[in-house]
Amino acid sequence: xxxxxxxxxxxxxxxxxxxxxxxxxxxxxxxxxxxxxxxxxxxxxxxxxxxxxxxxxxxxxxxxxxxxxxxxxxxxxxxxxxxxxxxxxxxxxxxxxxxxxxxxxxxxxxxxxxxxxxxxxxxxxxxxxxxxxxxxxxxxxxxxxxxxxxxxxxxxxxxxxxxxxxxxxxxxxxxxxxxxxxxxxxxxxxxxxxxxxxxxxxxxxxxxxxxxxxxxxxxxxxxxxxxxxxxxxxxxxxxxxxxxxxxxxxxxxxxxxxxxxxxxxxxxxxxxxxxxxxxxxxxxxxxxxxxxxxxxxxxxxxxxxxxxxxxxxxxxxxxxxxxxxxxxxxxxxxxxxxxxxxxxxxxxxxxxxxxxxxxxxxxxxxxxxxxxxxxxxxxxxxxxxxxxxxxxxxxxxxxxxxxxxxxxxxxx
Numbered sequence: 001x002x003x004x005x006x007x008x009x010x011x012x013x014x015x016x017x018x019x020x021x022x023x024x025x026x027x028x029x030x031x032x033x034x035x036x037x038x039x040x041x042x043x044x045x046x047x048x049x050x051x052x053x054x055x056x057x058x059x060x061x062x063x064x065x066x067x068x069x070x071x072x073x074x075x076x077x078x079x080x081x082x083x084x085x086x087x088x089x090x091x092x093x094x095x096x097x098x099x100x101x102x103x104x105x106x107x108x109x110x111x112x113x114x115x116x117x118x119x120x121x122x123x124x125x126x127x128x129x130x131x132x133x134x135x136x137x138x139x140x141x142x143x144x145x146x147x148x149x150x151x152x153x154x155x156x157x158x159x160x161x162x163x164x165x166x167x168x169x170x171x172x173x174x175x176x177x178x179x180x181x182x183x184x185x186x187x188x189x190x191x192x193x194x195x196x197x198x199x200x201x202x203x204x205x206x207x208x209x210x211x212x213x214x215x216x217x218x219x220x221x222x223x224x225x226x227x228x229x230x231x232x233x234x235x236x237x238x239x240x241x242x243x244x245x246x247x248x249x250x251x252x253x254x255x256x257x258x259x260x261x262x263x264x265x266x267x268x269x270x271x272x273x274x275x276x277x278x279x280x281x282x283x284x285x286x287x288x289x290x291x292x293x294x295x296x297x298x299x300x301x302x303x304x305x306x307x308x309x310x311x312x313x314x315x316x317x318x319x320x321x322x323x324x325x326x327x328x329x330x331x332x333x334x335x336x337x338x339x340x341x342x343x344x345x346x347x348x349x350x351x352x353x354x355x356x357x358x359x360x361x362x363x364x365x366x367x368x369x370x371x372x373x374x375x376x377x378x379x380x381x382x383x384x385x386x387x388x389x390x391x392x393x394x395x396x397x398x399x400x401x402x403x404x405x406x407x408x409x410x411x412x
Contacts, residue, residue, distance in 0.1 A: 006106030007115050007355065009159045009289040013101075015218040026218040034162050038284040040243040052239050056197075059236050060328045064319065066232075067327075072317045075257075075265040080323070080377045086204040087381045091388055093211040097155055098392065100215075107396045108359075110389050112168040112194075113154030116247050116293045118358040119300065119349045120406075121146040123173050123309070124341045133311055133339050135261030136371030137176060137189065144173040144189075145406035148344065149358055150247035150296065155214060159289040161280075165241030166195045167292070169252045169270055170363040171342065174406045178369045184387070185403045190367040193252025193270050196240040198233075202326035204381045206230060233326050246278045246295035248305045248344075256325050257314060257375040258365075265314035265322060265375055267329060269336055273306045293350065300347050309340035322376045354410035360402040362390040 015026035072078060080086070094110040102108055127141030134140070149170040152163050171191040180186060201207040209230075210222040223234035244250055252270040260266040278295045281287050288294060299305055313334050314320045320329040364386040365374045374382065394401050 006102060006108055007157060009114075009157055012156055012158055012162060013217045015216060017216045017218050017221070022218060022221065026220050029220050033164070037161050037165065037243045040165075041245070041280060041283060044242045056236065056239050056328055057330075059232055059239070060330070063232050063236075063327055067318075067321075067324065069318050072322065074314055074317050075259065075263050075322065075375065076317065077322055077375055077377075077380075080203060080205060083204055083377055083380070086208040087384065089208040090204065090211050090381065091385050093208075093215045094155075094385070094389055095392055097211075097215050098389070099396075101155060102396075104396050105398065107393045108157065109151075109154060109393065111154040112151040112170065114152035114157040114163070115355060115358045116150040116152060116167070116290075117296050117349050118147055118149045118354060118361075119296075119344050120347055121148040121171070122343045122345070123171070124343060126339055126341070129339055130337070132264070132313065133260065133337065135264070136369055137173070138260075138311075138339050144175055146174065146342070147172045147361065147404055147406075148342070149361070149363070150292075152292070159286075160292045161243065161287050165243060166237075167244055167247050167250055167252075168192070168194045169247070171270075172361065172363060172367075172404065174404060176369065181368055181370065181373060182364060182366045182383070182387070184362070184364070184401070185367050187405070188367050188403060189369065189372070190363045190365060191254070191268065192363065192365055193254055193268070195244070195250045195252055196237055197251075197253040197255065197269075198236050198328050199255040199325035199378065200233065200237055201230070201378070202233065202324045204377045206233070206326075207378065207381070236326065236328070243280065243283075244292060245280055246299065247292055248272055248296060248299050249274060249277055256365075256379050257322050258368075258379075259371060259373045259375060260311065260313065261371055265320075266311045267314075269310045269312070270342060271308040271310060271338075273308060297348075297350055300344065300349065303346050305344040307342040307344075308338045309342055310336035310338050312336045325376060325378055351410050357408065357410065359393075359397065360399055361404065362386070362394070362401050364390070 015023040098110050123146050124143045125141050151168050173189040176189040213219050213222040223230045254268045257265045257267050315334045366383040
C-alpha cells in the first residue's frame, strides 16, 4: 500500500481538451464555481424558499414537452438503441480515468469518490404500513444492521468547499433473507442516493457523453456544447447543488426507479429528521478541507442521528418515467411516504482502520432481491459497470472484495 492517503484532498485537475480556449473556459467556470461556494450559504436559503421548487417544476415541464410518449405501462422498461455500446463506452472511460488519477494500492472509486465517513446504522421498518408498500424488505416490521457510507462527488477528491456541491449516501443492509439478483453477496441489500432529486444524465447515451468530457476534466462541455447540449439537465442540477453543511443535513434521492413488488415501481429518498444547519467554519474564507467529515464527527459525538426513508410510487408512466432519470417525479401525483427510519447511533467512526474499511466494500444496486429489482437503462448499466469498476479497484489495490456481516470492529 502507498504511504500517502488516497482519500486526502487535492486540487481539481486542470482541463485537458487539446484546445487552449476550451481549457480556459472550463478552468474559469470551475474557478467561478469555487468562488460562488464561499457565499452560497447566504444566497441559497432565500433562493430555495422563493424560487427553487417553482423553477424545478418549470424545467420539468420543459423537459417533458420535448419528450415523446412511447405508451409504456407502469413499471414497464424499454431498451435504448445501442444501449450496450453506450455502456461499453462508459466503462472504458471510467477505467481510463481511474488509472490516470490513482496509483496502485490507492485507487479510489470512479464516482462518489471521497469518503466522508462510513458509519454503523440500523434500518427500522415501520408498522403498520399501507398494503401497497408491504413488499420485499417492507413486507413486515423488522430491522437490519447497516453500514452507511457518506461520500462526495467524483471522480476527484477535493477540499469540500471545492466540490461541485452534492453528496451521496450508500446503505448496505445486512442479514436480508432471500435470493439475490447478484450472487457476489448473499446476505446484503444495497441502497443509493444523491442530494439532487434527478440524476445528472437522463440515460446511458447522455452518460457516455458526460464521461467522455469528464475524462478530459471538462464536464461543463457535456452540458454546454452545440452538437449535443444538455442545458436543462444543467439547470435542474444547479437548482439543488449547493455548499453543503453536513452529510447528515441533506436529503438524498435514488433518482432511478426500483420495483416495489411485481408490476409496481417506486423511487426512494432519505430525509434528515434534524432541521439544524451546522455553521461552515471560516466562510467566506477557506474552510478546513474535510469540514463535512468534521460535522459528522461532531454530530455523532453528541448523540444519535436519524433519517426518514420515504417511498414514492409511480402512478403515471409518462410524467414519472422509468427510462429517463432527468425527470423529477411530481409529488402532487404521488407523495413521498415515510416507511422506515435509518438510525445512526452515537459512535466514533474516523479511525484509520474504519476509514480503510470503506475501500473493502463494494456497493451495487443489484445486491438486492427480486421484489426491489432496479429499473431503467441506467440501472441496467450499473449492474455491470459497478461490478467491473469495483473488480478493477480491488485488483489494483490488492484488496479482496468483502461482504460485511455487522460484526466488524475497528477499535484502535
